[in-house]
Amino acid sequence: MANRGRRGDRAMEFMNIGILWVSIGGALVVLMQAQALHLARVNRRLAERDEILQKQNTELDTANAKLREVGLIKSRLLANASRELKTPLAGILKAAETLTCYPSADPDTIYRLGDTVAWEAGRLDRLIRTILDLVELESRSAVWNEGIVHPDALLKQAAASVDEVARRHAVRIQTIADEQVPALWGDEKRLTRALDVLLHNAVNYTRKGGTVTARVTANGPEVVFTVEESRDADAPVESTTAAASEQAAMAGIGDEIGIGLGLDLCRQIVEKHNGRIWAESASGRGNRFSFALSALDDSDVAGHA
Numbered sequence: 001m002a003n004r005g006r007r008g009d010r011a012m013e014f015m016n017i018g019i020l021w022v023s024i025g026g027a028l029v030v031l032m033q034a035q036a037l038h039l040a041r042v043n044r045r046l047a048e049r050d051e052i053l054q055k056q057n058t059e060l061d062t063a064n065a066k067l068r069e070v071g072l073i074k075s076r077l078l079a080n081a082s083r084e085l086k087t088p089l090a091g092i093l094k095a096a097e098t099l100t101c102y103p104s105a106d107p108d109t110i111y112r113l114g115d116t117v118a119w120e121a122g123r124l125d126r127l128i129r130t131i132l133d134l135v136e137l138e139s140r141s142a143v144w145n146e147g148i149v150h151p152d153a154l155l156k157q158a159a160a161s162v163d164e165v166a167r168r169h170a171v172r173i174q175t176i177a178d179e180q181v182p183a184l185w186g187d188e189k190r191l192t193r194a195l196d197v198l199l200h201n202a203v204n205y206t207r208k209g210g211t212v213t214a215r216v217t218a219n220g221p222e223v224v225f226t227v228e229e230s231r232d233a234d235a236p237v238e239s240t241t242a243a244a245s246e247q248a249a250m251a252g253i254g255d256e257i258g259i260g261l262g263l264d265l266c267r268q269i270v271e272k273h274n275g276r277i278w279a280e281s282a283s284g285r286g287n288r289f290s291f292a293l294s295a296l297d298d299s300d301v302a303g304h305a
Helices: 002-101 107-138 151-161 163-168 188-204 242-251 261-272 298-304
Strands: 146-149 172-177 184-187 211-219 222-229 276-281 287-294
Touching (some): 002 107, 151 163, 151 172, 151 188, 151 211, 163 172, 163 188, 188 211, 261 276
Parallel strands (some): 172 211
Antiparallel strands (some): 146 184, 222 287
């Protein structure tokens, strides 16, 4: 009986040990599962942080690229402004020096010099306004007042703005509008400014007694504005290659102007309206600048009315 009792006790001990090992094994499994879940959470957080860091790095790269672009824009604007401001300032200084050196000049000379000062001051004012417009556009703070624009009225308004300049240069402004040119959607004031730039440049580079032709035509889904200057047959003509024409449209005509603040402004206005701008030049003729904008169809006009 005693042996049976001892054997029973041993069996119970083995059973208890087995139960203990099972419990320990279960606890280890639970612990390993918990550790695995913890590691998974840590890895997920690390992946999320890595993604955030990559996004921040991308944003920093974009910001740096924008800063470099702004720096280039400012440098270009400063260089162009310095170059173009020289001409009217030189005219004013020359007239002022002449008046100072010859205070007893005849009335006609004094009037002519005073007129030169007034004219060059007007050019200076125009350049300053162009610079301010460019700064506003390039800072992306410009407000665009868009609406339905009638091309023929736009053309006449722009032509009227250069009447005084044309009279001074003895240049005639001719406007031609096709019949039934469709309306546009855009900022009328800024589009008028773009045409004004092209017309001013054309007047300045057209011979005395010549004609500047401003035209608006319908070309499929687009409305095309064209400004063409007349030129002496023996005057030098720029290259007619596509690259040179594109450069001329963006940069201005001739070395005297350089890049051209006005044409840079014109380009930005046209591109803001999702349009395109280009230049053409042919032997015996002047330069022809054009820009095309998308036309509104009748349903668009009715929808915006």
